[in-house]
Amino acid sequence: MNAPDVPLATEGDAAAGHARPAASFGRSAVALILAGGFLLASVVVGISVGPVHLGVGSIIDATAAHLPLLHVHSPLSDTDEAILWQLRAPRVVLACLVGGMLAVAGASYQGVLRNPLADPYLLGIAAGAGLGATLAIAYGHGGFASYDLLPLAAFIGAAAGVGAAYALGRTVGSGRSPATLILAGVTITSFLTALQTFVQQQRSETLRETYSWLLGRLDTSGWRDVILVLPYVAVSVVALLLHRRLLDVLSVGDEEAAALGVNVGRVRLTVVVFATIGTAAAVAISGLIGFVGIIVPHAVRLLVGPSYRLLLPLSLLVGAGFLVCTDMLARTVMAPAELPIGVVTAFFGAPFFAVVLRTTRMVGP
Amino acid sequence: MSELRLRSLSVALGGAPILREIDAELQRGEWLALVGPNGAGKSTLLRATAGLVGYRGSVSLDGAEVAGLSRRAVAARVAFVPQTPLLPPDMTVGEYVLLGRTPHLGYLATEGRRDREAAATALGRLDLERFARRPLASLSGGEAQRAVLARAMAQQAPLLLLDEPTTALDVGRQQQVLELVEELRQEGLTVLSAMHDLTLAGQYADRLTMLVDGCVVASGTPAEVLTEQRVARFYQAWVHVVDEPGGFAVVPRRQSAHVPISAGRSER
Numbered sequence: 001m002n003a004p005d006v007p008l009a010t011e012g013d014a015a016a017g018h019a020r021p022a023a024s025f026g027r028s029a030v031a032l033i034l035a036g037g038f039l040l041a042s043v044v045v046g047i048s049v050g051p052v053h054l055g056v057g058s059i060i061d062a063t064a065a066h067l068p069l070l071h072v073h074s075p076l077s078d079t080d081e082a083i084l085w086q087l088r089a090p091r092v093v094l095a096c097l098v099g100g101m102l103a104v105a106g107a108s109y110q111g112v113l114r115n116p117l118a119d120p121y122l123l124g125i126a127a128g129a130g131l132g133a134t135l136a137i138a139y140g141h142g143g144f145a146s147y148d149l150l151p152l153a154a155f156i157g158a159a160a161g162v163g164a165a166y167a168l169g170r171t172v173g174s175g176r177s178p179a180t181l182i183l184a185g186v187t188i189t190s191f192l193t194a195l196q197t198f199v200q201q202q203r204s205e206t207l208r209e210t211y212s213w214l215l216g217r218l219d220t221s222g223w224r225d226v227i228l229v230l231p232y233v234a235v236s237v238v239a240l241l242l243h244r245r246l247l248d249v250l251s252v253g254d255e256e257a258a259a260l261g262v263n264v265g266r267v268r269l270t271v272v273v274f275a276t277i278g279t280a281a282a283v284a285i286s287g288l289i290g291f292v293g294i295i296v297p298h299a300v301r302l303l304v305g306p307s308y309r310l311l312l313p314l315s316l317l318v319g320a321g322f323l324v325c326t327d328m329l330a331r332t333v334m335a336p337a338e339l340p341i342g343v344v345t346a347f348f349g350a351p352f353f354a355v356v357l358r359t360t361r362m363v364g365p
Numbered sequence: 366m367s368e369l370r371l372r373s374l375s376v377a378l379g380g381a382p383i384l385r386e387i388d389a390e391l392q393r394g395e396w397l398a399l400v401g402p403n404g405a406g407k408s409t410l411l412r413a414t415a416g417l418v419g420y421r422g423s424v425s426l427d428g429a430e431v432a433g434l435s436r437r438a439v440a441a442r443v444a445f446v447p448q449t450p451l452l453p454p455d456m457t458v459g460e461y462v463l464l465g466r467t468p469h470l471g472y473l474a475t476e477g478r479r480d481r482e483a484a485a486t487a488l489g490r491l492d493l494e495r496f497a498r499r500p501l502a503s504l505s506g507g508e509a510q511r512a513v514l515a516r517a518m519a520q521q522a523p524l525l526l527l528d529e530p531t532t533a534l535d536v537g538r539q540q541q542v543l544e545l546v547e548e549l550r551q552e553g554l555t556v557l558s559a560m561h562d563l564t565l566a567g568q569y570a571d572r573l574t575m576l577v578d579g580c581v582v583a584s585g586t587p588a589e590v591l592t593e594q595r596v597a598r599f600y601q602a603w604v605h606v607v608d609e610p611g612g613f614a615v616v617p618r619r620q621s622a623h624v625p626i627s628a629g630r631s632e633r
Contacts, residue, residue, distance in 0.1 A: 242473045243473070245476075252451050255412075255417055255447070256445075256447060259415050259440060260440050260464060260465070261435075261467050262467060301455075307456065
């Protein structure tokens with residue numbers, strides 16, 4: 001795992017069996033504190049940066065002003081207060097929810113499908129949500145708010161896409177192996193993508209709007225979107241975190257996990273269901289933000305090892321911080337224009353991942 | 366009471382019959398080795414016992430039918446060491462051994478003090494303490510085999526199933542692993558193993574059962590089962606069987622006469 005561990009371990013430690021849990025507990029705590037610090041710093045900087053600069057100190061005072069018993073007065077003007085609470089804060093919180101959700105879902109899919117290339121969109125979520133959103137944009141324009149219809153259509157499309165992939169995977173052959181499930185996902189994805197392309201061709205005048213949704217965005221309308229996704233993300237993240245030990249057990253393969261007493265099919269279905277609920281909700285609001293679900297878990301894995309006990313909570317914190325940072329770049333690099341966030345995640349995420357890959361490549365197999 | 370009892374056990378995989386009407390019985394603390402040529406059904410018998418494949422007939426563990434037990438209940442009774450275990454390369458040995466505690470934990474529970482102690486005991490027992498924080502990929506074949514055994518030990522199941530436990534080990538490591546299994550057996554563990562190496566099977570197991578094409582062709586003490594005629598018939602092998610105290614051996618013999626290369630040349 002980590003290079004420094006090897007000499008430590010070979011030096012020998014008579015009580016290593018007992019010392020290990022304590023030692024790794026300390027390491028886990030340090031990693032979690034560092035990731036939490038990264039997230040907090042990202043949030044503060046993310047709120048302060050923008051066309052109107054808000055000082056870090058005044059953000060803290062303005063926040064304290066909202067807390068009871070402290071009797072702090074906000075140093076911000078009414079306009080700045082509105083920028084802080086109605087524009088920046090909801091957007092940063094949404095970035096946290098979406099980024100954390102995508103990273104945790106990605107790690108979970110990778111574990112449950114035992115495939116390092118699995119991302120949250122693999123099993124038909126992207127194509128299903130894409131079709132739902134395209135339909136809503138193409139045919140939903142009829143005076144009554146198509147924007148209210150879009151998240152719902154995307155959510156239903158995503159869930160239906162994964163449901164179809166899972167059902168197909170179960171009927172193919174007797175095995176419900178990860179490979180069968182992935183192939184079923186590929187099949188469903190190409191079918192739904194074909195439908196989506198057809199709809200787009202029929203309504204080419206909506207192409208631009210559909211395209212902008214597909215690239216992902218965190219353009220919020222205040223707290224409404226946050227409140228919309230929060231329950232789904234919360235339920236999904238909590239359920240996935242509770243499965244972290246079982247994901248470790250699955251890493252020894254279906255048959256050995258079964259021999260260890262795990263009902264592999266049930267665990268796989270449960271994890272897929274919860275990862276899908278959360279991802280579908282995130283996608284419904286933010287579109288298809290690529291890369292987070294695959295890059296964040298792998299970067300964390302390279303730094304702290306493959307155990308899901310630490311991987312899932314760290315992916316949550318790092319994914320949230322990562323998306324806050326990339327969103328900040330998306331809205332500042334070409335201000336006042338905004339870059340699609342999906343472009344930014346890949347543009348900055350890929351070099352970052354390359355660095356992580358290079359510096360840790362001597363470790364592991 | 367017998368630890369494991371198989372009655373008319375039949376297994377078909379993909380429509381092909383693999384095991385036909387197998388009867389066998391193991392008493393507590395006994396070591397039974399399954400021998401037989403490749404494809405005889407040894408591994409399938411182990412997997413059926415661990416509840417990993419469907420079967421007809423009966424497999425009962427301590428009186429309970431495997432098919433009627435939950436996955437977790439079977440895992441609490443049977444520890445299974447497959448022939449080629451899947452070792453996640455970056456997982457540490459300590460984490461891996463701790464996985465053996467899974468059958469003793471609730472669905473979403475995490476390991477407690479007792480589980481960590483059981484894992485630590487297993488690590489100590491297999492002399493793996495200093496490897497606890499090393500990734501599995503850094504282990505040699507023998508060390509990895511010990512890690513798998515440690516995981517099975519942490520499982521604390523009364524019946525241990527070993528599928529070819531000595532494959533890919535050098536002769537010293539083979540003996541060490543089997544001596545260790547023997548120690549565990551003397552402490553009350555029941556062992557059912559599939560073994561290619563007839564000499565080692567004969568030396569360590571109390572009884573052997575020879576499977577050929579999914580049927581039992583012989584069962585009894587090593588000397589009763591491993592006769593030269595039987596090995597010749599079912600393995601198509603020429604062997605010499607040595608049976609002296611502590612030195613049971615099945616020695617392969619060349620069929621063609623050995624002609625030294627220089628002698629061959631001079632004859633031309």
